[in-house]
Amino acid sequence: MSDTGSRIGQRVRKRRVFYIPGYDPFHPRRYRELYRSEGAEQARISGYSIAVAGRSGEGKPHSWHVETEIEGLRTEADVDVLVWSDIVRDSMSNSIPATYWQLVRTAWTYIASGALRRLMWLRKGPVIAALYPIGMLLLQLALAILIGWGSSALVAWMVDSLLGLIGVHLPAIAHGARLAVGLALAVWILRWFKKKDGKFFAYYLMHDYAYSARWKGGNPPELEERMAAFGETITEAFADPEVDEVLVVGHSSGAHLAVSILADLIRDERLKEPRAKLGFLSLGQVVPMVSFLPKAYRLRNDLYFLCQRDELTWLDVTAPGDGCAFALCDPVLVTGLKPPAKKWPLIISAAFTQSLSPERWKELRWRFFRLHFQYLCAFDRPKDYDYFQITAGPMTLAERYAERVPSKSRIDVAASKYRALAP
Known part of the structure; x- marks a missing residue:
């Protein structure tokens, strides 16, 4: 499916993308190589061009540079992995x-x-x-x-x-x-x-x-310290006058980390009247696994705050075919929170059974761990979700999904017993 950018004019020429992995002990170069190989495949399928180059020579071993040409529009993006794999490895030892x-x-x-x-x-x-x-x-x-x-x-x-x-x-x-x-x-x-x-x-x-159960939904001190550092890194991106969009991507457990990081940035007024637009893309989220725990006060408070803000666009993408995610569950409403002015997230499905061919779906169906990463990969029958056009294409997240309605199959029933925002 081609990008619609040429029909409305180009809005993004330069983008900064910050990817927050889930609970993953592996080196971040894994994500760069995944982006390189799957991006090339998606470009071949969808008929656009994409080029990925590492930035290790600049002292950035956890980032890469992307250039795309989609319907005649050229866009570049710098993608950074916000690394906490060392914390994960320590917790697994x-x-x-x-x-x-x-x-x-x-x-x-x-x-x-x-x-x-x-x-x-x-x-x-x-x-x-x-x-x-x-x-x-x-x-x-x-x-x-x-x-x-x-x-x-x-x-x-x-x-x-x-x-x-x-x-x-x-x-x-x-x-x-x-x-x-x-x-x-x-x-x-x-x-x-x-x-x-x-x-x-x-x-x-x-x-x-x-890792989450030990603290009953709270964050350990070393993770809070790392999240604060992530916030500083994201804030710095807004200082670049050439950047049109700052996009934060939280995958799996990384989604609830991103919620708290972005809530802190907005709450502390560190994003006051930025030139660049702020987008938040949560993929394969497992927020209820944490927010339903008794001491997840921090996360519940941040969910309550972030879902009402005008400073960002928050798109939540899951798929019923992903058995490791809480597919189409509104992380705010299922936690039992009732914000008076809720705007986000926009809940949509990646619809694996429709956006993957029957042959490809048959190949992946029982590979549960691999399917949990499908959001970062190519679809051979793409619909309106394309990870590479979102992260490196000419439209902001807000513009791309401005007319998108939420999935009719979304789950918004309040299910959590614990709903307090503070001890």
Whole structure:
């Protein structure tokens, strides 16, 4: 689907884009390469040109430069990844016993608070995704115990038989051998599962959900400090007189970080009468996983504040085909907030089953983790959502979706038990 910029005149010649990843321990170059490859594919499909070049030579290893030509209109954008992967890696550096303790603590937080039951009222997909690491880790533990116990029984029988052949009866030796072998084998199996977590994602997802649950919806000090730094970086972009739009993209857990960062900037009047327009694009958001927790006062307050502001345009894009996101759930209203002058977000669907061909959808349908990143990728039957035209095309977010109506399938029922904005 081609851009409509040429029919109304070019509004953006230069854009700054700030991408806030979700709970992701990987190096940000992963996003640059994803943007490069998927952008080229989308340009080929949709009939425009895009060129992506790294900016590492400028001391910016986490950013890249984009140039597009869409219907004869040239636009350039500088994209920066706001990195918090080091914080993620630190939070994941747990031993196997510590991870199982996280499992107990996280499950208790969501069950005892009533959040889990209320989240299921909205979408079962992301709740199943949240329960998956618990079930998988318990299954791994059960297999380790079962195999360890079975093997140890065999070893004990063999030791006892060998001792019997020489006329020695020492049950303590057989018992000790059984215990040592069983324990060693169980530990080895658990370590093997952890080493192969790139296929199972059990430890990864467990750490993800435990990170928010540990603080019952609040942000740990190191994350608050990083978010403040992100805010300063975004503010600096408005000082460039050549920038026409500053676009903040929050993906997955990064969406609720972006909510708080932008709320702080506007609340502190750091964006007073800027020349550049401010856009906020939230993708595959999981806001309810945090906002439904008892101590998520900060996030609920920021949601309440941001959704009423004229200083920005906020577009929320999800898809029912993404089982890891709260698809089409209005993050403000499902949290039970009732702002008197609510404007945002505009809720739309990326409609995977329509914007991907049947062949492509069949290929991706059961690859749940990959689908959660589809918002950042090419669509072979694109509709009105094109990540690359949004981030590097000639129209602002506000202009592109000025006449777009919200999805008819959006969910706006108040479901959260905890709605207080302050302790």
